[in-house]
Amino acid sequence: MSTPPIRLPAGVRDFLPRAAARRRSLAARVLDVFERWGYARIITPMFECADVLERGLGHDARAAAIRFVEPGSGEVVALRPDITPQVARVVATRLADVEGPIRLCYEGAVTRLAGERGQREILQAGIELIDAGDPGGDAEVLAVAAASLAASGLPETRLDVGHVAPARCVLAAAPDDNARDRITAALARKDRAGLRIAAAVLPDAIRPLAEALVGLWGPAETTLARAVALPWPAEVRAALDSLRAVLAGFADLADRPVPDLTIDLGDLRGFDYYTGVRFAGYAGGAPDAVLRGGRYDELIARYGRAARATGFAIDLEALAQAQRTAGLALPVTTAGVAVHGAGAAAFARELRAQGIRAVVAASAPTASWLRGAGFDSAALLDARELVRADETRRTLDTADVRALVKLLEENPCPS
Known part of the structure; x- marks a missing residue:
């Protein structure tokens, strides 16, 4: 019997360091916006009991949910195709005694069946504003959506209401x-x-x-x-x-x-x-909406609490793809140095204390290795030389770590 090929399920993918950095940066920017507007972050599970989760899903979302039997309990559970019903459950149960308005935000992956394309994993972030009536609550959520679009750095943003x-x-x-x-x-x-x-x-x-x-x-x-x-x-x-x-x-x-x-x-x-x-949010470089939301006053009651609510979710993957299409640069990351030679462990320790990523290299790193591993430079202590990922070389003063840190901060190596 032949060994099956190494593969991923349809609709999911790996993100290597550069792509992951773009998505981490977007998530951090968007969550920072949410928190500055007073929204507290919660984390909900990747899967739940199917019958509980499906109370808060519309017809299309129920059809998109991936279900399986949980071996430990024998219950039918479902991977979440949307996080809003989970927030509704939390508000109606865990926060039942908390008066509104309640401001919550989240970030995580949702998984949906996508017809012939198979399942699709989407990186998502969003907010939910509970027990805030209109027009004030709707105006606030719309304002947070606008700030989230601005944080992406994308051109030609538009909100369609x-x-x-x-x-x-x-x-x-x-x-x-x-x-x-x-x-x-x-x-x-x-x-x-x-x-x-x-x-x-x-x-x-x-x-x-x-x-x-x-x-x-x-x-x-x-x-x-x-x-x-x-x-x-x-x-x-x-x-x-x-x-x-x-x-x-x-x-x-x-x-x-x-x-x-x-x-x-x-x-x-x-x-x-x-x-x-x-409403929906659009940006240059994206073929469709990158953000969708609105008022849903009937959802939370399905979990036992009569409460008005409004919110939105932003598709971080769509934002990342739009950034690439629009030619936006990758986020600036902390400089990284691979240290080789006598005293490498102590030198790397000093760099880390200064906020620089640093590892000890068993052999002298090459420029191509630096680029592939995501490092800016190699500090060759025995040769007193700094090799950059762009193949430039500089004399290295091994006695002055602060000078090296200043050099790395003022002269980032092109990615």
Whole structure:
């Protein structure tokens, strides 16, 4: 019998030092933003009892969950496809006696089945704001989303905001599921002609609203003004007034500079999950949204606590890929030195005390080894020479470690 090839499951990957450094840096920047806005980090397990986790998952997320039998207990468990339901469980159980608003953040991997592509592991970070009503809570979460996009350093950032109420009003008037599906498909394609045909079955008062909905996207102020001018029912008008208040609150709260702000009231992604404002974040170099979120006031009650909530998750892998596409440099890392020769252990110890990564090398490192191992330089004590990863050489004063540290800090070796 032949030995199976060494392989990974579909949809997962290794990250070597340079790629890992970019993702670690992004996660650190985003978590720093969260913490500066007052969000406390929690850590939740990679898998949970399937029936508990699935209380907080929508239809698509339940279908994407990878399940298996836990050998110790025989229970069916599931790898988390989303972290928000775990936060909801924590808030409803472990933090049941804590008054709101509660601000929590997280970072970790989620795993989802992805059709023919197999499972897909996604590095994710996000926040959840519990028991903070609108418009203030929505404005705050939107402001944190803007700050998170800014922390990525990506160009051309934009937040696209909407509200589920207008689309919900239109779809609720559909006479049956088939009509609803046709209207939904036309809205998703921004297909004006197709929507006009699909909307023919709607009541006379709703039909023009449906046809207008497909065009209600663009710059925030003008798009919202066009939406408000339409003859919506009272509950939709109230929702649009709330959206206007959210945008005003965001303008007051957000750190400068703020990203471009657009509105799309016909975007139905997450329609069955969100209960109010929903939004997505975009950046230059990314083909799709790198951030999605919104208000979900019904989720936490599934775990036993009636609480309003809003939040978002940011796709760290999408951000990393966008940084590469946009040509953003890798993050600056602490200098690293491989020390070789008599007294190498003591010399390396002194370097580490000064905040420099240092290892003892059994043989004289080459420039190619330094690059592959992620080190800037080799300190060859016997030859009193410093060899850089870019193959340049300098005289090394082995008696002055501080001078070497200063040199490394002022002259980082190109990666």
